Amino acid sequence: MPANILVCVKQVMDPETPMSQFKIDGATKRVLDPQGVPPVLNGFDENAMEAALRIKENDGATVSVISIGNQFVMDVIKKPLSMGADELTLLQDDIFDGLDAFGTAKSLASAIQKMGDFDLILCGRQASDFDQAHVPLGIAEILGVPCITMASDVQVADGKVRVERKLPDGYEVLEATLPAVVTVSNELAPVRYPTLRNIMQASRKQPNSMSLSDIEIDAAALNGGLEIQDLYIPVSDVVCEFIEGEDEEDAGRKLALKLREAKLI
Amino acid sequence: MASNQTALVIGELTDTGSLDSITGELLAAASRVADNIECLLLGAGATEAGQQAIQLGATKVHASEDALLTNINVDAMVEAAHQAASQINPTIVLVGKTLVGRDLAPRLAFRFDVPLVQDCIDIAVDGEQVVATRPVYGGNALAKIACSKTPQVLTMRPKTFDPLPADASKSGEVVQISLNIDASVQRVSQVERITEEQEGEKLEEAKIVVAVGRGIADPANLPAFESLAKTMGAALGASRAVVDAGWLDHSYQVGLTGKSIAPELYLTWAISGASQHMAGCTNAKNIVAINKDPECNIFKESRFGVVGDWEKVLPGFAAMLSEMGVA
Numbered sequence: 001m002p003a004n005i006l007v008c009v010k011q012v013m014d015p016e017t018p019m020s021q022f023k024i025d026g027a028t029k030r031v032l033d034p035q036g037v038p039p040v041l042n043g044f045d046e047n048a049m050e051a052a053l054r055i056k057e058n059d060g061a062t063v064s065v066i067s068i069g070n071q072f073v074m075d076v077i078k079k080p081l082s083m084g085a086d087e088l089t090l091l092q093d094d095i096f097d098g099l100d101a102f103g104t105a106k107s108l109a110s111a112i113q114k115m116g117d118f119d120l121i122l123c124g125r126q127a128s129d130f131d132q133a134h135v136p137l138g139i140a141e142i143l144g145v146p147c148i149t150m151a152s153d154v155q156v157a158d159g160k161v162r163v164e165r166k167l168p169d170g171y172e173v174l175e176a177t178l179p180a181v182v183t184v185s186n187e188l189a190p191v192r193y194p195t196l197r198n199i200m201q202a203s204r205k206q207p208n209s210m211s212l213s214d215i216e217i218d219a220a221a222l223n224g225g226l227e228i229q230d231l232y233i234p235v236s237d238v239v240c241e242f243i244e245g246e247d248e249e250d251a252g253r254k255l256a257l258k259l260r261e262a263k264l265i
Numbered sequence: 266m267a268s269n270q271t272a273l274v275i276g277e278l279t280d281t282g283s284l285d286s287i288t289g290e291l292l293a294a295a296s297r298v299a300d301n302i303e304c305l306l307l308g309a310g311a312t313e314a315g316q317q318a319i320q321l322g323a324t325k326v327h328a329s330e331d332a333l334l335t336n337i338n339v340d341a342m343v344e345a346a347h348q349a350a351s352q353i354n355p356t357i358v359l360v361g362k363t364l365v366g367r368d369l370a371p372r373l374a375f376r377f378d379v380p381l382v383q384d385c386i387d388i389a390v391d392g393e394q395v396v397a398t399r400p401v402y403g404g405n406a407l408a409k410i411a412c413s414k415t416p417q418v419l420t421m422r423p424k425t426f427d428p429l430p431a432d433a434s435k436s437g438e439v440v441q442i443s444l445n446i447d448a449s450v451q452r453v454s455q456v457e458r459i460t461e462e463q464e465g466e467k468l469e470e471a472k473i474v475v476a477v478g479r480g481i482a483d484p485a486n487l488p489a490f491e492s493l494a495k496t497m498g499a500a501l502g503a504s505r506a507v508v509d510a511g512w513l514d515h516s517y518q519v520g521l522t523g524k525s526i527a528p529e530l531y532l533t534w535a536i537s538g539a540s541q542h543m544a545g546c547t548n549a550k551n552i553v554a555i556n557k558d559p560e561c562n563i564f565k566e567s568r569f570g571v572v573g574d575w576e577k578v579l580p581g582f583a584a585m586l587s588e589m590g591v592a
Contacts, residue, residue, distance in 0.1 A: 015403055015541070019562075022405050031402060102380035130401050131521060132383050134371030141375040146340070146452035149368055152515075162456070166515045167364070168469070168524070173457035185522070186505075187515055224380030225413035229396060234407050240554075240567045245581070248573035252581025255553070255571050256589065262569075264530045264551055265473070265497060265591055 002060035003156050003178075005052045006118040007085065008108060008136070009045040009067045011076050014038065015128040022233070029231040030098060031129075041079045044124025048184040050191045051154040052122050053084045059156060062086050064115070068107055070097035081202035082194035088207040089115065095212055095219055101130065102224030105138025110215040112143065118179060120161055125150050125183040133183075140181040148174050152187035268390055272299035273355035273416070275346055275373075276318055277365060280336060282310025284317045287361035289428025292322035294421050295359050296429060298390045303327060305349050305442070307334040307342055315439035320431040327353065327442040333451070336365050340451045343372045348444050350377070355416050357395055362420040374418040382410050382419045403521060404540035404547075424469075424527040424548050463516060465491075471500035473530045476519055476546070479506035480535025480556065481575060487512060489579060490534065496586055502526070504542050520545035534575045538563025555579075 014037050021034035033039075052063045065080040068091040081088050091111050099107070112118065121140075126133035133149075140147035152171070153164035156178070163174050166187055194202075212219065243258055245251035259265045272295040276288035288304070295302045304323035306315055308330065315326035327349055333341040346369060350358060360370040362384050374381035386407075387398035394411045397419050401408050468474065475494040477487070494501045502524075503517040519526055521544040531549035536542060538554065538561055546552065547566065554563040559572045571578055 013402070019405065022402070024406060031406065100380065101383075105375065125522070128403060131403065132381070133367060134374075134381050134383060137368065137371035138375045141372045147368070147372075148453055168516055169463060170459045170461040170516075172455055172459070174453050175456045176453045186509060189509065226380050226382070227411045227413070228408050229411055230409040231401070231406055233405065236565050238552075238566050238568065240564045240570045242564075242570050242572060244571075248571070248577035249581035251571045251573055252555075252578035252583075253585040255555075255569065255578070256582045256585035256591075258569055259530070259532075259553065260589055260591075262551070264553075265586070265589075 002062065003055060003119040004117065005055065005061050005063050005120045005122060006112065006115070007045070007048050007052050007063060007065045007080065008121065008123045009049070009065055009077075009080055010042045010124075010127045011039050011067065011069055011072060012042045012127055012129045014040045015043065024231050024233065029228045031231070039073055039076050041076055042124050042127045044126060044128070044184060044186060046124070046191045047186055047188045048122040048124045049080050049083050049085065051151065051182075051184045051188050053192065055154065055156050056084070061156075064089065064118075066091060066108065066111060066115070068096050068099070068104055068111070070094060078202050078205075078207070079194065081205055082199045083192060084198050088205070089210060090207045091210045091215065093212040095222065099222065100224060100226055101132040101135050101138065102226070103222035105135045105142065106222055107215060107217060108135065109139045109142035110217045111210055112139065114210075114215055120156060120178060121181045122154070123181065123183045125185045136181050136183045143181075145179050145181060146176040147181040147183070148176060149183040150185040151182050152185060154182055154184065154188070268299050269393065270299040270357050270390065270395060271301045271303065271353075271355045273350055273353055273358045274302060274304045274323065275358065275360045275366070275369065276304050276306045277361060277363060278306060278308045278310050278314055282308070282314070284314040286428070287363055287366070287423055288318055289321040290423065290426040291359045291361055291421055292318065293429045294388050294426040296322050297388055298357065298395050303353055303355065305346065307345050308336070312439055312441070317431070319437040319439065320433055320435050322429045322435075324437050326437065326439040328439055329442050329444050331444060331446055333446050333448060337455045338451050339365060339368045340453060341446050343369050343376070344446055344450050345444050346373050347376045349442055350416060352442070357417045357419070360418070360420045362422050366420055370418060370420045377416060377418070379414045379416060379418055380412060382412065382417070385419050385421050386425050388419070388421070400544055402540070404544040422525055424525050461516075465494060466498065466500035468500040468502055468517065468519070468524055469526055472528055473497050473499035473532065474502045474519070474526060474528045474549075475499045476502035476504070476531065476533045476536060477507055478504040478534065478536030479510065480537070481507075484512040493579070493583060496583070496591060499532070504536050533563060534579070536563055537561040538566065
């Protein structure tokens, strides 16, 4: 029986944004959209998409995608469709602008309950803007299903999900009965490029739309009481001593001497 | 310090039942915001390890050696932590951002219907509030965050807080905590476990780490660095780009999604020092960088640097090591 898979994706600021374009608005305590640098799909979410599409290819599956936010750039957010997803739903509302992990997990869990029964929910392990790594665990907790994190391989068979994850000294294989949430890490690679055919099909597809009222959740419940008191770019007070020599090889020799002098070797 | 906070540290035990080092780090972090520091230890060895936790700053330890409480059974650990925290009623819960902690903490927070502040590198009291500092945007920025809901649940980044010196004169109770855990709570099972023996020094514990970046250009160049690491008695580390390229296994990765390390000397070769990488090594006591680009980010956090091609610098460096008798 083909699995019904949902992948959660997020549009984020490009993590390769140069520091010269990385600016903070002191009043709102938010990072400003960088000039001339378009947003991207969160890198780990692409790994999650790849995991879903491999299951679709090997065993058959329907791959639906959901994203929560407020200012979607269609080129970016439709990428899952270009990669081969069957359906895309955008959960969009003013209140989702800058929503934190607490509110995001609750909103997505409500949307998932409305959308239907999924066997497997796949997410990237963390988003490269806030690096919170806990929306998927929150979704699992709210839905009352098991969650396995940081998958480097995901297989579905006989009503179970089998996940390989790397450990500091090797790896382990974990198993859970579906339905389950699994987060995917970059070890699940390579991630496929969209095919021309899928890109063209995607451009013709309109995403489904949901808003706060559709997910029947109280706006107040989304507020976890977190206050960002300050957001700032740290200034390093380290001053680097550059070691020079007659040539690079000599600089290497002098560096070794310097480290010995500093009692570091 | 007069503080109205009661901290609960979710400590950890190693697979062999001794106190995991993260526990001491969490107790030190807790000491910055609370006088009353209770510690939860779950699993085989908890009672004995509890004595050590007292010496490291816990005012009271709650221990349970229930057979279901193992590092693999996170479902049971979450249930246990939830029951314990409900009994103890802390205002703040500190968990390590470790393999177990990063699965446990979010689920614990959502059970209490409170948010989680993840990966904190600093913590302080500001009047009645606890304010935590955490890196965001891969480490490009720092956020100071306060929470009005209790319990406040935070994970602390490993190797960021130095444990307090063990004080054998400290007294405190180690009590057995009564928990009601059923085997059926476990929904994730471990089907297979492969340990890959790593040669040489362990990355997380090495005093010296030699790290390589994508700029070494070719995996054929790795043996030169393996040899350097061996000569220096160092562990080998790598940036994410090296791991993504398949040149080294993920276990070598230092960075935000790799390991956080704090060696005495972090000697980097052709690593540019992107924020996500620096997130893993920022607590190194001395960072040294060799890189072709004088403007690259790593020099901003380095004590010593050489602007140059690693391929030319390395032979000179290695030759001098040999002359100095470093082996």
